Amino acid sequence: MNSIAEKLQKIRDFINIQRNINNNSVEIIAVTKNFNKDSVAEALESGISSFGENRVQEAIHKYSKLKTQHQNISLHMIGPLQTNKVKLALSIFDVIQTLDREKLVKEVVKNLSPESITKKFFIQVNIGDEEQKSGIKINNTVEFVRWCKNDLNLNIVGLMCIPPINSDSKKHFLCLKKFAQMSGVKYLSMGMSDDYEIAIKCGATHIRLGTFFFGKRKY
Ligand SMILES: *Cc1c(COP(=O)(O)O)cnc(C)c1O
Secondary structure, eight states: OOOHHHHHHHHHHHHHHHHHHHOOOOEEEEEOTTOOHHHHHHHHHTTOOEEEESOHHHHHHHHHHHHHHOTTOEEEEOSOOOGGGHHHHHHHOSEEEEEOSHHHHHHHHHHOOGGGGGOEEEEEEOTTOOTTSOSBOGGGHHHHHHIIIIITOOOEEEEEEOOOTTSOHHHHHHHHHHHHHHHTOOEEEOOOTTTHHHHHHTTOSEEEESHHHHOSOOO
């Protein structure tokens, strides 16, 4: 088994090769859901500073203290967010990648304080148009982003997606990229352990890796 540091190097090498083609940098987010504080500590020591969690409570448990000790940590919310958890979520996460409906966005705006002015947000897009999946409908993306930015003054920086399993990720990544351009946002959070190379080739600016770094999750 390779160490997290070795795995990180492997990704960085791949990104550097691609950079000559794409000319954008890629933020590597280590997804630590279902992994304990030891895994987080090893990742931190290896030089990772961006982390992803999909539950508010779990994030608070693992990162509250750690974030006061390591102020360079950037914590990303990548799971579905309930409106009654928005306030707590804003207290721990630096970036929320899963804004996907009007009600949630309004709740976020209501809970933003002067200190949270630096927070960044992504709109999650239901790129495969799957009934059970979160995310706004593809065709509503441009209008939704415009509403968040112009009417609500939210700091929307990009789009995020999770393609359907066993689908052609490339097609979905290119679609997300097109809609980001149409919406006037810069960042693309796409690509997980199984398809991060494709995502990077398609222009991902943020990749989210759990299994790749930490192995299989035990539930
Ligand atoms: C769990 C999760 C990941 C990481 O998945 P891996 O396949 O383990 O890399 C990435 N993004 C989201 C939204 C997730 O929920």
